[in-house]
Amino acid sequence: MFFVLSKVLWVVTAPTNLLVGLALAGALASLAGRRWGARLAFGAVLALLLCGALPVGRLMLRPLEDRFPQPPLDGPPPAGIIVLGGAIDQVIGAARGQVTVPDAATRLTAGAALSRRFPGALLVYTGGSNALLSEVGDEAADAKRLWVDLGVDPDRVLLERASRNTEENAHLTRDLVHPKPGQRWILVTSAYHMPRSVGLFRAAGFDVVPDPVDYRSTGTARDLAPTSDLGAGLRRLDVAAREWIGLLAYRASGRIAEVFPAP
The missing domain is CATH 3.40.50.620 (HUPs)
Known part of the structure; x- marks a missing residue:
């Protein structure tokens, strides 16, 4: 049950899917004459662009990747x-x-x-x-x-x-x-x-x-730089979010002893 639930919930909680869903919902609401629909769609699309271009994913990945040294x-x-x-x-x-x-x-x-x-x-x-x-x-x-x-x-x-x-x-x-x-x-x-x-x-x-x-961040100041590859930035965001959500879910269900296991 935990396996099935994790798969289903991730479809709706993945940041990229969530933002795309909000943009679509806003567009449909706007077509239906709801004034707030255009604002929701614009905000969701803007968030997608910012999350893709800014180092949000890398900064979320770095503490995960730095937790255990080689x-x-x-x-x-x-x-x-x-x-x-x-x-x-x-x-x-x-x-x-x-x-x-x-x-x-x-x-x-x-x-x-x-x-x-x-x-x-x-x-x-x-x-x-x-x-x-x-x-x-x-x-x-x-x-x-x-x-x-x-x-x-x-x-x-x-x-x-x-x-x-x-x-x-x-x-x-x-x-x-x-x-x-x-x-x-x-x-x-x-x-x-x-x-x-x-x-x-x-x-x-x-x-x-x-x-x-298989590091996705450099661990240096280069991780703070924006990128023009929006798709790569959004993929990093989804990867990082999946791990942090997974850590919280596994701790809440008693499957691990700590939220953030350490050496």
Whole structure:
């Protein structure tokens, strides 16, 4: 139920969808003769333009991305490397017959690089279909296919292909690898997604070493600069909003112990 509810609610709470919906509602109200309709439509369109052009998304992403620093990896070799799913476009990949990685590709390449650095470690991909109504393709199988093409020994790859969200990633991966006390397991996911991921792995009793990748902000003054790519600015806003809303929802439902998990 939580999975379905989160999918449905996100459709209406995503900032871009919400602002577009308000603009449409204002336009329809204006056509119906309501004087406030034009003001609502104008305000919503102006908010879209400002959120796209100004660094709103980057500034919302920065505290998420800066929460967990990149770890020193010169200690004892890890038992395994866990890469969270969500980077592969299953629909296009299934239609075109090749692995398609439009966003967050660094999760997969970082996993492959770590497997070369630690040749004795397992490489685990956790992620099934997160589609609400239908399943297309096999994301975990695509990840293994890509890793093997990059030179990873297929015998070192473990796939967890039943999870639909990060909470299920944590529980099902724990049940798959059965981590032992004292073992090191490196967790690879997008930096903005790391706080929620660590919180859920901790709640599952699975202590991991966070290795954030796929940054969307620089962490410097350049993040304050406006952009002419309004679409990219709005996408960053939606990504950041999704994480902050997710943290609040997971804490409110008791799925994580803290609103903003820390090292």
